[in-house]
Amino acid sequence: MKNIxxxxxxxxxxxxxxxxxGLTALEYAYTPNMDRLAGMGTNGLxxxxxxxxxxxxxxxxxxxxGYDPxxxxxxxxxxxxxxxGINVKPGDIAFRANFATVDPSGTVTDRRAGRSSMETGKLAREISMNIDGIDFLVKEGVEHRAALVMRGKDLSPDVSDSDPHSAGARVKRIEAKSESGKFTAGVLNKYLDTARKILRESPSNSKRKQHGLPEANELLIRGAGIVPELQDFSSKFGLKAACVAGVPIITGIASLAGMEIHKNERMTGTVNSDFDAKISTALDLLGKYDFVLVNIKGPDVAGHDRNPVLKKEVIERIDKAFERLIPAGSGNVICITGDHSTPCSVGEHSGDPVPILLYTEGCRRDRVNAFNExxxxxxxxxxxxxxxMRYLMQMSDRSEKYGA
Amino acid sequence: MKNIxxxxxxxxxxxxxxxxxGLTALEYAYTPNMDRLAGMGTNGLxxxxxxxxxxxxxxxxxxxxGYDPxxxxxxxxxxxxxxxGINVKPGDIAFRANFATVDPSGTVTDRRAGRSSMETGKLAREISMNIDGIDFLVKEGVEHRAALVMRGKDLSPDVSDSDPHSAGARVKRIEAKSESGKFTAGVLNKYLDTARKILRESPSNSKRKQHGLPEANELLIRGAGIVPELQDFSSKFGLKAACVAGVPIITGIASLAGMEIHKNERMTGTVNSDFDAKISTALDLLGKYDFVLVNIKGPDVAGHDRNPVLKKEVIERIDKAFERLIPAGSGNVICITGDHSTPCSVGEHSGDPVPILLYTEGCRRDRVNAFNExxxxxxxxxxxxxxxMRYLMQMSDRSEKYGA
Structure with a gap:
């Protein structure tokens, strides 16, 4: 059995x-290592x-x-x-949140509080509390972003947003979308009223004002969702698994699947991330884990920025880091693919397929000698x-025969 | 967002x-316009x-x-x-029907009444009536063909055919296939008895006899089906939609989906249909509708006729009409495909896949430079x-992102 x-x-x-x-960034980029792996392996879309x-x-x-979305x-x-970094548990209710600026009448003047994260960590801790037996956990993110998690009994995600989704509108009261959301809506409104008072009186907001920043005096929340229970990845596939990633959404998913997260400050989730650090970390982990997931965010960022030249450059730097994959492929299964397309001409995700290559020593080969769309x-x-995952399991000699 | x-x-x-x-008609045909679109677009089977x-x-x-059959x-x-042309409604029970010739003993002598449509329109109107609160609507079709629709309460499609499916056999009594079909079978037999008398006494049948045609003195019915409720296409996809087609079965489906039908007498659904009229009509409609479906029937007819030379010729005439698609593809998404294979060597439909091409300016390209199997x-x-439909939605920048 091989590791993956x-x-x-x-x-x-x-x-x-x-x-x-008329070529794509990946076609145009000089990617000798991906291409060599493609030439030795199984390819497709x-x-x-x-x-x-x-x-x-x-x-x-x-x-x-392997989790059906x-x-x-x-x-x-x-x-x-x-x-x-909130250690969410199945059954928790979670919201995306913004620190925002609201005037005394309750009208949103800046949905993003100047896009500044100054003091938002302190503010998040100040408004993390327990009300009526429900824990409210707030964690700051990049710029004005944050998350709110509710933990306790009888909670439901069937509630509306407080975020009016545009400046100039008033902060909305939370409403239940169904009978089951009534308790949650009630305690949530009570919490938001309390949080609002704390935010307005916080010395952190005085400090922001001194620095010429808009006050972060409101937490706008949206998109209530219940934290799902994911079957543990190791029990699902019999694979002890680790994840190397810089971006929160990926480490979050990996955590929920029970994977161990490995990241350091050089793995930024940006176009300047240390791709070599990611690959060398991943290869080190392959000795200790059966399965290592690596996410490399850079090309998506360049796609969203509609910057094909940057995307090509990022891809070339990634390919450079892949140099060491080729010897590693002898004893392990290596799979390289994307999670979606982000065409530079669109600046957003599209529904086009992505290339995939799978390589291990002795694997099935096809006629492909380059890795691109x-x-x-x-x-x-x-x-x-x-x-x-099913294909990776069979390539790593880990699948059980179905039948005789 | 682009139109489709x-x-x-x-x-x-x-x-x-x-x-x-050993080539197919589509491979052998000279189709520079389809091939050029293929070369600029995304292809496959x-x-x-x-x-x-x-x-x-x-x-x-x-x-x-997008409707699961x-x-x-x-x-x-x-x-x-x-x-x-029967304006059927969800819940109606519909049958395929033949005007047939039956001798006085009730034995079918000609299942197709000489394949002549003479006077069948008048006969159809004469036997359209209400019995026991149920509307019976008959509409004539090509040659001996017709349709019967029952409309009313408590109807079920769970009934047998009156058509014995071969000449020399007797017309069958309708029987219920289950408890729920009993009322329908009863009223249907009563109706068919009444219709039979009307047909035998109709001056239209005297006229047919004068012209040396067999009498159309029986309506043989088969294949009871209940008219399904289709979700409106425009609400399903957010697309205001039109259909350009000559053949009843396609305009029927499009009508049920809520599309507006555009046809004229030059669109015949045969090998001699005016393909240029179809394409120019469709392109005109693309300004007013988000989605235009065009059905071109000719190649299927040639396939059923086991005539590869005719199929090739029809395909070449279709390709000529496609000349104007290329400029239209800059601002719209164009998709060309088939609904099934009708191999000339078989003379019937087969389960082979059909080629598909999708093109819009800036779309993903592959290495295909011709459009054929x-x-x-x-x-x-x-x-x-x-x-x-899902692929067309993403190519026209109309899809919502699933996730973040």
Whole structure:
């Protein structure tokens, strides 16, 4: 039995770019290591979640890891909360949240409180509390972002947002969307009233004012979701698993699946992340774990920025880090794919498939000698993300025979 | 967001033909416009309904339009009745019907009444009536063909045919296949007895006799089906939709889906249909509608006639009409595919996949430079008909992201 290294390059897929004479960033980039692995392995296209679906990173990673998002995806809140370091538990209700600026009449003047994270960590701790037996946990994120988690009995995600979703509107009261949401809505309104008073009186907001920043005097919440129970990855597949990733949403999913998270401050989840550190960390972990998931975020960021030249450069730096994968592929199974396409011409995710390559010594080969959206289509696989784990299991000689 | 033009060439797929040295009609035909679109777009093979299914035009079109035929296909009767212009409603029971010739003993002498439609329109109106609170609506079709629709309370499709399916046999009494079909069978027998008397005494049948035609003195019915409720296409996909088609079964499906039907007398649904009129009508409609479905029937007719030379010629004339699609593809999404294969060597539908091409400016390209059963297999897509709408939605930038 071999161990498995699964490398998911976020937003990898693209569409033709005029600046590359109609090639994609991945086609145009100089990627000798990916191409060499492609030439030695099994290639094809992967449809994230399903063919034509415009998948998010969260739903696609869940699906790649063998969890059907139609059963376990309960909104972005729970996954972001995990990613911000809140140790969420199944049954918790989680919201995405913004620190915002509100005038005395209750009208939102800046939904993002100047996009500044100054003192938001302290503010988050100040408004983490227990009300009527319910724990309210707030954790700050990048810039104005945060997450709110409610923990306790009789909670339901069937409640509306307080976030009016536009400046100039008033903060909304939480309302129950059904009978089962009534208790949650009630205690949530009580909590938000309390939090509002604390935020307005906090010395942290005085400090923000001294620095010329808008006060973070309101926590706007949206997208209630219940934290799902994911079957432990190690019991699901019999694989002791680790995750190397810089972005909260991926480490959150991996945590919920029971994987151990390995990250350091050089793994930033940006185009400047230390790709070499990720790959060398992952290869070190492959000795201690049966399965290592690596997420590399950079190309997605370049796609969202509509910057094909940056995407190409990031891909070339990633490929450089892949140099050491080739010897590692002899004793392990290596899979490289994307979680979705983020075409530079679109600036958002699209439903185009992504290339996938799988390599281990002695594996089935096809005629593909390059790793990209066009060349990989000559390969043998057309695979949905939810089928990837099954394929990896058989390539690593870990599958049980179905039948005799 | 772009608009979508979906062109379904009926019976497009084929198998090798000896007369073309083992090529299919589509491979052998000179199709510079389809080939050019293929070279600019995303290609592949589509499995009608599902891989290996020998799909009908009705089940395949339902599936392509996003309706699962296993849920909504209730037999051909409802769809043919719609296509003949009966404004069927969900819950109606519909039958396919033949005007037939029966001798005084009740034995069928000609199941198709000389294949003549003479006076069948008048006869159909004469035997449209209300019995015991149930409306019976009859509409004539091509040659001897017709449809019967029952409308009223407590009706069930669980009844047998009156059509014995062969000449020399006696007309059958309708029987209930279950308890729930008893009322329907009873009122239907009463109706058929009444209709029989009217048909025998009708001056229209005297006229037929004067013209040397067999009397159309019996309405043989078969294939009871209940008209299904289809979710409105515009609410299902958020697309205001039109259909350009000449054949009743397709316009029937489109009507049931709430599409507006555009046809004129030059769109005949035959090999001599005015393909240019169809495409120019469709392109005009693309300005006013978000989605236009075009059905082109000719190649299916040639396939059923086992005539590969005719099929090739029809395909070449269709391709000529596609000349104007290329400029239209810049601002819209264009999809060309078939609804099933009708191999000339078989003369009937087969379960072989059909080529599919999708093109819009800036879309993902692959290495395919021709549109046919063989070349398209080098493309990136292996898609089931039920997945086509989702793919078109993402190509037209209309999909919502699933996740974050």
């Amino acid at each position: 290294l699964l490398i998911v390059i976020d937003g990898l897929g693209d569409r033709p770019n005029a600046i590359f004479n 992967m449809y994230p979640v399903d063919i034509g679906v415009v998948a998010g990173s969260d739903t696609s990673h869940l699906s790649i890891l 139609s059963l376990v995806y309960t909104g972005r809140g729970p996954f972001e909360a995990m990613g911000l 066009v060349a990989s289509a000559d390969g043998s696989l057309r695979i949905k993300s939810g089928e990837v | 033009l979906l062109i379904v060439i009926d019976g497009l797929g084929d198998r090798p033909n000896a007369i073309f040295n 589509m499995y009608p309904v599902d891989i290996g299914v020998v799909a009908g035009s009705d089940t395949s079109h339902l599936s392509i339009l 296993s849920l909504v296909y209730t037999g051909r009767g409802p769809f043919e009745a719609m296509g003949l 063989v070349a398209s297999a080098d493309g990136s897509l292996r898609i089931k008909s039920g997945e086509v």
